[in-house]
Amino acid sequence: MSKNGKILTPLIENDCNLLENYKKFKGYEAAKKALKMSQDEVIEEVQKSNLRGLGGAGFPTGRKWAFIPKNSQKPVYLVINCDESEPGTFKDKYIVSSATHVLIEGIIIASYAIGAHTCYIYIRGEYVEPARRIEAAIKEAYDAGILGKKVLGTDFNLDVYVHRGAGAYICGEETALLNSLEGKKGWPRMKPPFPAIEGLFRCPTIVNNVETIAYVPPIIQNGPKWFADMGTERSGGMRFYGISGNVNKPGIYELPVGTPLREMIYEHAGGIPGGKALKCVVPGGVSAPPLRPDEIDVPMDPDALAKIGTMIGSAGIIVMDEDTNLVEMLMASIRFYHHESCAQCTPCREGTGWLDKILQRMLSGGARERDIDDLYEIGDSIFGNTICPLGDSAGMVAKGYIDKFRGEFEAYLSKSIAAKSANSPELKKAS
Amino acid sequence: MPTITIDGKELTVEKGKTIIQAADEAGIDIPRYCYHPGLSIVGQCRICLVEVEKMPKLQVACYTPVMDGMVVHTQSERARKGRKDVLEFLLVNHPIDCPVCDQAGECFLQDYYMKFGLYDSKMLEDKNKKSKAVPIGKHIVLDSERCILCTRCIRFCDEVSKTNELGIFHRGDHAELLPYPGKTVDNPYSVNVVDICPVGALTEKDFRFRTRVWYLDETNSVCTGCSTGCNIEVHTNKKREYKNEGRRVTRLKPRFNKDVNEYWICDEGRYSFTYVDAADRLGVVMKRVKGELQESTWAEVMPEVLTALQSAKENNKRIAVLGSPKMTNEDLFALKKFASQTLGVSQMPVTVLPKEKPFSDDFLIREDKNPNTKGAGYLGYDTDHKATRKLLDDCASGGVELLIIFHHDLEAGFETELVKSALSGAKTVVFVGSNANTTSARATYILPSCTYVEKEGTFTNFAGRVQKINRAIEPLGDSLPEWTIIRNLSRKIGKALAYFEAEDVFKDLTKNTAAFSGMSYSAIGDGGLVAEENGKLKQGDAKAAAQKTETATA
Numbered sequence: 002m003s004k005n006g007k008i009l010t011p012l013i014e015n016d017c018n019l020l021e022n023y024k025k026f027k028g029y030e031a032a033k034k035a036l037k038m039s040q041d042e043v044i045e046e047v048q049k050s051n052l053r054g055l056g057g058a059g060f061p062t063g064r065k066w067a068f069i070p071k072n073s074q075k076p077v078y079l080v081i082n083c084d085e086s087e088p089g090t091f092k093d094k095y096i097v098s099s100a101t102h103v104l105i106e107g108i109i110i111a112s113y114a115i116g117a118h119t120c121y122i123y124i125r126g127e128y129v130e131p132a133r134r135i136e137a138a139i140k141e142a143y144d145a146g147i148l149g150k151k152v153l154g155t156d157f158n159l160d161v162y163v164h165r166g167a168g169a170y171i172c173g174e175e176t177a178l179l180n181s182l183e184g185k186k187g188w189p190r191m192k193p194p195f196p197a198i199e200g201l202f203r204c205p206t207i208v209n210n211v212e213t214i215a216y217v218p219p220i221i222q223n224g225p226k227w228f229a230d231m232g233t234e235r236s237g238g239m240r241f242y243g244i245s246g247n248v249n250k251p252g253i254y255e256l257p258v259g260t261p262l263r264e265m266i267y268e269h270a271g272g273i274p275g276g277k278a279l280k281c282v283v284p285g286g287v288s289a290p291p292l293r294p295d296e297i298d299v300p301m302d303p304d305a306l307a308k309i310g311t312m313i314g315s316a317g318i319i320v321m322d323e324d325t326n327l328v329e330m331l332m333a334s335i336r337f338y339h340h341e342s343c344a345q346c347t348p349c350r351e352g353t354g355w356l357d358k359i360l361q362r363m364l365s366g367g368a369r370e371r372d373i374d375d376l377y378e379i380g381d382s383i384f385g386n387t388i389c390p391l392g393d394s395a396g397m398v399a400k401g402y403i404d405k406f407r408g409e410f411e412a413y414l415s416k417s418i419a420a421k422s423a424n425s426p427e428l429k430k431a432s
Numbered sequence: 433m434p435t436i437t438i439d440g441k442e443l444t445v446e447k448g449k450t451i452i453q454a455a456d457e458a459g460i461d462i463p464r465y466c467y468h469p470g471l472s473i474v475g476q477c478r479i480c481l482v483e484v485e486k487m488p489k490l491q492v493a494c495y496t497p498v499m500d501g502m503v504v505h506t507q508s509e510r511a512r513k514g515r516k517d518v519l520e521f522l523l524v525n526h527p528i529d530c531p532v533c534d535q536a537g538e539c540f541l542q543d544y545y546m547k548f549g550l551y552d553s554k555m556l557e558d559k560n561k562k563s564k565a566v567p568i569g570k571h572i573v574l575d576s577e578r579c580i581l582c583t584r585c586i587r588f589c590d591e592v593s594k595t596n597e598l599g600i601f602h603r604g605d606h607a608e609l610l611p612y613p614g615k616t617v618d619n620p621y622s623v624n625v626v627d628i629c630p631v632g633a634l635t636e637k638d639f640r641f642r643t644r645v646w647y648l649d650e651t652n653s654v655c656t657g658c659s660t661g662c663n664i665e666v667h668t669n670k671k672r673e674y675k676n677e678g679r680r681v682t683r684l685k686p687r688f689n690k691d692v693n694e695y696w697i698c699d700e701g702r703y704s705f706t707y708v709d710a711a712d713r714l715g716v717v718m719k720r721v722k723g724e725l726q727e728s729t730w731a732e733v734m735p736e737v738l739t740a741l742q743s744a745k746e747n748n749k750r751i752a753v754l755g756s757p758k759m760t761n762e763d764l765f766a767l768k769k770f771a772s773q774t775l776g777v778s779q780m781p782v783t784v785l786p787k788e789k790p791f792s793d794d795f796l797i798r799e800d801k802n803p804n805t806k807g808a809g810y811l812g813y814d815t816d817h818k819a820t821r822k823l824l825d826d827c828a829s830g831g832v833e834l835l836i837i838f839h840h841d842l843e844a845g846f847e848t849e850l851v852k853s854a855l856s857g858a859k860t861v862v863f864v865g866s867n868a869n870t871t872s873a874r875a876t877y878i879l880p881s882c883t884y885v886e887k888e889g890t891f892t893n894f895a896g897r898v899q900k901i902n903r904a905i906e907p908l909g910d911s912l913p914e915w916t917i918i919r920n921l922s923r924k925i926g927k928a929l930a931y932f933e934a935e936d937v938f939k940d941l942t943k944n945t946a947a948f949s950g951m952s953y954s955a956i957g958d959g960g961l962v963a964e965e966n967g968k969l970k971q972g973d974a975k976a977a978a979q980k981t982e983t984a985t986a
Contacts (some may be wrong), residue, residue, distance in 0.1 A: 169603070186600070190477045191495050344581060344600060344607030346476045351521035354605030358557035375554055382517035385489045386478055 002033055005156065005232075008219050008239055009212075010255045012100035012169025018134045020141045022124030025100035029147060031218035035110040036155045047217065049225035051237030056082055056173075056210030057286070057314045058390075059236070059303040061219075068197035069115045075204040079108065079117040080182065083124040083131075084166050084173035085209045085289035088337055089317030092241035092253050093211040097124065097131040100215060100281055101138035105161065105340060107214035108151055110221055112159050115207050122160045123178050126168045136163050144163035170341035174389045175208040176200075176345065188345045212241060232258035233302045242301065246320035247277070258421040259300040266297065277322040287393035290401025312399070328413050331376075331402045332360035337421045338395035351390040352383040368417035373410050379401050434500035436474055439507055442537045450502055451493035454481055462506055463515060464543045465522075465630045467494035467522070467580040470695040470841070471591055477582045479522070479544065483513035490514045501984030522693040525560045525605055526631075527577045535632030537645035542611060562608055564704070569597075569617035571637050571699060573624060575843065576608045579633035585609070585625035609633065613926050620797060622695050629686060638703065639683050640937060643675040646681055650801045651904035652958055654891055655756065655882050658702035658792075659800040659895030662686060663958070666885050666904040679883055680703045682836040692897065698797050705885065708908075712868040713885035715909025725878065730910060730920075731788040731969045733877055733981055738924045740860045741775065745925075751775045752823055752858070753857045755782040755813055756839035756865075757802035761898065762937035763914035764804070765945070769839075769917030774926030782808045782817035784845035798894055803884075807892030810947040811964060821846065836862045838914065839881075841869035864914060873904035880911040887913040890956065892963055898951060899960035 017023040035043050048063025071076055081104070085093040096104060107122050124132045139161050142148040152159050164182055166172050172181045176190035179201050200206025213316055216238060220228045229237040236258045242265055249271030253254045256269065262284060266272065273279060279294040284301065290311045292299070299305050307372045323328060339357040344350045356379055378401030383392045403410055435444050438451070438460050445454040450473065453463045467475035475495035482493045485503040490510060505511055522541065530536045563577035580736065585597045586609070598613045600607050611617055616623065626636045648667040655662040665685045669676050676682055684705055686697040705850060707713065719728045744751050753771045755764055764782075771777040783805065792799040809815045826832055835858040842851040855861055855874045865874035866883045886907040892898050908915075912920075915937050922929040931937045935953050942948045947963040955961060 191473075339604055344603050344605070347478050347518050347521045347580070348603055350581070350607065351524040352562070355521075355524050355557065356553070362557065369556070371554070378554075382521070386481060386514055387519065388476060432513035 005275065007255045009096065009103065009215055009241070012103050013095050014099075014217050015101060016099055018099050018101035018138050019206065020102060020138070020145060020147075027222065028102055029106050029153060030221040030431065031110075032109040032113075032190065033153055035221045036113055036153060036157055040116060041112050043221070046113070046221060046225045048201055050220045050228040051232060051235060052213065052216055052237050053219060053303065054210055055212040055216075055240050057087065057288075057312075059313060062149065064113050065197065065209075067183070068195070069205045069207065070198065073116075075206050076119065077115055077117040078122040078201045078204055078206040079112045079115060079124040080175075080178065080206055080208045081120065081214060081219060082175060082178060082208050083122055083128070084170075084171040084178060085128075085211070085315075086125055086173050086341075087288060087315050088244060088319060089245055089283060089286045089335070090245050091245075091316040091317070091320045092315070093242075094128060094131055094150070094216050095124075095253055096211050097128070097135050099134075100189060101135050102142070103215050103218055104135070104211060105142050105148070106238060107217040108161060109147070109157075109159060110211065111207070111214055113152075113157055115205075117207070118158050118160065120155060120159065121170070121182055121201070122161065122163045123182055124165055125172075127167045128165075132163060132165055132333060139377040143349075156337045169343070170337075171389070171391060174391065178208065179388070181204065184306055186343075188343050189391075190407065191388060208432065233300065233304070236303055240316055243315075243317040244270075244320065246315070247273050247325070248276055248320045248321040256301075259302040259305070261300050262292070262297040262318070265301065265318060270318075270320070273322050275322075277324065279320065280323050280325050281321040281327060281330070283319040283321075284316075285312050286317040287319070287337060288312075288390070288398065289314045290397050291405055293405050298335075326413070327402055327406050328363060328407050332357070332364055332374065335360055335395060336364060336398050338391060338398075342395075344390060346386075346388045346392065348383040349387045349395065354380055354396045355379055356395065363416050363417065364412070366417060368414050368421070370414070370418065372405060373407070373414060433504070434498050436498045436500070436502040437768055438504040443483050445498045446497075449498055451482060451484075451491070451498060451502075454498050455493065455506070457506075458508060458792045459664075462493045462718070463540070463548060464494060465580055466584060468584050468587075468676065468695075471584060471587040472630075473585060476794070477522075477580065478518045479515055481511060481518065483511040483514075483850045485507045515544075515548045516551060519544055519845070520551065520553070520555075522580050523549075523553070524555055525577070527559065529578070529632075531576065533575075533632040534635045534640055534645075535578075535629075539632060540630035540829065542792075556808050560605055562817045563610075567637070567701065568611050568634075572617050572624050573635050573637055574609065575635070576610075578631050579609050580631055581609060582630060583609075584628045584630065585634060585667050586713055588621075588625050588628060589617065589619070592624070593619040593621040598625075607854075620698050620700065621696060621795075623699050623702055624686070628695070628850055636683070637717050637826070642677075643672060643682055647675065649809075650685075651885070651902050652687060653885065653901045654803065654899045655697060655701040655704065655902065656803040656891070657698070657704035657801065658798040659805055659894040660692065660701075660796050660798050660804060661690040661891055661897060661899050661960075662796060662804055663960075664697060664701075667887075668904050679706075687958075692893065692899075693796055698795075700797060707840065707867050707904075708883045708885055710867060713883075713908060714866060714868055714872070714878060717880060718878040720876045723873075723922050725873070733922070734920065735877070735878055737860075737862055737879075739792060741921070741925055742863075744833040745775065747833070748765070750826075750831055751834045752778055752827065752836070753777050753780055753824060754820060754835070754837045754840060755780055755808065757782050757800075757815070758806040758839050759804060759808075759914050760843050760884075760887070760891060760901070760934070761804065761807045761811065761824055761941060761948070762934045763838075763918075764808055764813065765936050765941040766915040766918045766931065768811055768813070769944075770922050770926070771928060775920060779819065780813050781816070781822070781870060782813045783815045783817045783840060784820055784840045785817040786844050800894065803891040803893070805897070806888075806894055806896055807963075810892060810896075811941075811945060813936075817845065819851075822851055823915055824854040827857040830857050834858060834859045834860045834862070836864065837875070838872060839865040839867075841871050843870045864917060866911065866927055877918055880909065881917065881951050882907045882911045882913045885893050886911065889913070889915075890938060890953075893960075896963045897949070897960040898948065898956055898963050900956050900958070901955060904967070928968045 052062045053059045086119045172187040177187045180188040196206040339353040380396040384396030475492040481490040483505040503770040566574040568574045651666045861875045863872040864879045885904040
């Protein structure tokens with residue numbers, strides 16, 4: 002650990018995609034320690050650390066692992082979700098590219114804890130270089146006796162495979178990911194059964210985000226209390242925040258869970274260029290409903306954000322200054338969902354396209370009086386009625402922007418309608 | 433067994449069932465597009481949203497398993513709004529071209545709009561364009577714009593026909609149902625996808641633009657395409673006859689029977705009805721005059737046939753009868769009774785096996801392309817092909833004076849030489865059948881008989897299940913049911929058969945044939961009853977049949 006208390010950042014900065022570099026950071030010591038513990042002890046340590054899933058949903062990791070049925074007759078799988086595609090999110094890319102071995106070490110510990118002997122890393126297709134690096138690191142690990150038969154000299158066997166996605170956001174949803182991994186269309190599955198009971202190839206499966214698994218070795222190494230103490234009461238440790246948009250220093254920042262959003266924007270990211278005023282912040286990737294400037298004193302903690310009607314998601318913060326047209330921003334978000342909707346269930350398939358069409362029309366000068374109400378109603382009709390959270394997100398986002406910035410939407414609408422009437426030949430003739 | 437409440441109605445439901453299944457059993461209507469009881473459950477159309485107490489979100493009734501104490505509301509404001517919203521979404525890119533759509537009148541979108549929708553659309557945008565009128569198989573046309581992507585057809589091809597031709601391509605509202613590259617939907621069961629398509633996306637080439645469905649009448653019947661005896665509905669168009677190019681039967685649709693065909697029929701069976709109004713259909717009594725077949729009448733021909741029978745009997749010449757497994761149990765029983773009592777015929781073959789083995793599989797399509805071979809066996813006919821050959825040999829060697837043949841095209845199963853010499857060996861050949869063939873062309877008399885859609889009766893399928901057929905249309909021209917022809921003969925010669933309707937024959941049959949004892953038309957109902965060689969009904973079968981009749985009428 003480096004002097005400023007960061008955990009994974011030093012690994013990224015020191016090219017720990019290479020085994021020799023990772024060895025300098027006590028590489029694979031945590032795995033050796035874990036392999037001497039019992040499986041339940043490992044799960045308990047992770048539970049005590051308050052590590053929560055860092056991919057978006059924020060489910061307690063140890064508790065998820067404990068869902069794997071004991072003494073299952075079927076093989077158990079570990080699947081690493083590296084289909085990082087949420088707009089505003091770009092943290093996993095750095096971990097798999099430059100802290101690759103800590104991910105592999107985490108995989109060993111997690112696989113041991115849940116009794117898996119096969120792990121698949123599902124990486125988004127566009128991540129070409131990260132995929133190449135992780136393949137190389139896995140090869141290094143196999144050659145060094147870290148993976149394969151007799152992991153680190155113990156009786157534990159583990160094979161790790163990299164599977165590259167074909168470019169669908171929906172495959173980041175864990176059950177769609179499993180379908181895609183099985184060679185099927187990337188459509189989310191109905192739940193229950195949850196993957197821990199019936200996942201990959203209908204066998205018990207744990208799907209974890211890259212970052213989540215990367216924090217496992219330090220937790221085992223330093224103990225759960227050390228990690229838990231860094232975070233908030235119910236969410237332990239540190240995490241990566243990706244900050245983008247109108248800030249002076251966009252990038253990824255590893256900071257404790259619960260760091261206030263204001264501090265994130267104005268201290269770590271260096272504030273807004275040109276000293277402009279803040280208009281809107283998305284706290285956790287485009288799927289998180291936006292916040293107004295008066296709401297940014299919230300700590301970046303799953304529970305605190307949920308309380309004010311948004312979510313931490315993947316902690317991808319998007320900052321928008323006073324010049325941003327939020328109708329455009331909403332359109333960009335909705336266009337994304339429209340493009341990525343998998344087409345399986347009706348409200349999302351038809352609703353996202355419909356929202357997109359209305360927004361496109363509004364932005365090309367064809368706004369109508371009732372558009373805002375329509376957007377809101379359609380968003381509301383999608384929300385809660387779909388198989389997976391993609392539809393929910395689209396609905397939440399449409400509703401979120403209108404709830405928080407209705408005035409701005411109305412102003413845009415009246416300006417646009419006025420311009421339309423001014424340009425209408427019929428009206429000109431009449432006047 | 434869990435007890436649940438749906439709309440205030442308390443129900444005890446088998447564990448593992450889902451809400452929609454429980455509701456179906458209780459007669460509570462929950463709308464559905466993707467859910468089909470014969471396919472896996474995917475929960476993706478979302479039209480079956482219901483409110484379940486203590487659950488924050490609306491739940492899909494098709495997928496949510498029942499749990500003890502569950503309280504479900506299908507008519508609450510939230511549930512109604514949920515369904516209305518889903519319906520509105522489904523229609524966002526739907527062309528709403530009902531006036532030119534063949535599905536109109538039996539379309540779930542129309543039905544549910546009237547039931548749950550009835551809103552003014554707020555959709556003002558241009559609709560997405562997709563492919564129209566794509567022939568995706570020999571019998572099927574796809575209109576992608578009408579498709580609601582419920583995947584019923586895909587699941588049918590994956591799970592039932594197991595041929596995997598269809599998939600959904602692209603994403604979001606650009607997604608489209610299409611066959612996989614290089615594939616067409618041409619499996620032996622392909623048209624079932626049209627039946628289960630809840631909208632007008634998949635239509636049947638044969639039915640397209642033929643008639644509006646509200647002009648159709650439905651009659652329960654049994655497919656005669658093979659010995660499986662799939663349950664069907666015969667759809668006839670008596671109200672707008674001119675709409676059907678002279679065809680009185682418009683289409684056949686499968687009818688649910690869990691013990692026979694479940695929800696499906698094969699394509700071969702579906703189009704097997706065409707002989708009913710085919711060009712070779714026999715609708716006129718005919719007799720041979722100076723070597724030529726000429727149109728005649730029952731009044732002229734019956735006395736001549738009777739005279740021929742009488743003279744053969746009096747001169748102790750042999751009369752031979754070749755029945756057909758295409759005849760109903762009633763026809764076969766009347767024939768057997770008349771032939772053995774009055775004509776002194778003891779050996780009665782029925783089977784002519786085709787020269788080439790026909791297609792069959794391990795699902796619904798059987799090698800025996802006759803609906804009633806099993807019944808013929810129960811009624812004492814010899815169902816061995818060799819018995820028919822022996823009969824022909826006897827005819828060829830001049831041992832038979834008068835030969836009565838039902839339906840068979842002998843050349844389909846025997847060498848032309850043998851058939852020729854057999855038919856010329858007998859002095860008189862009486863052909864009774866519905867359609868002309870090479871055998872009828874050599875007959876002395878042709879007595880036209882009804883097809884299965886023009887008469888009442890029963891068939892016994894390969895498994896011994898006795899099933900009822902009903903009259904959907906009037907007999908063509910002079911044609912009569914076979915048992916009526918036999919009855920009419922019996923009135924002038926020997927002991928008259930006192931039958932006035934098919935049921936009279938069946939009553940007599942059950943009294944005299946062990947396998948059918950205890951059966952009646954009402955007990956057979958819509959589901960059928962299993963006959964047993966030892967004459968006992970399978971345990972619980974009668975009860976099950978009675979129940980099924982109830983549910984069918986419900």
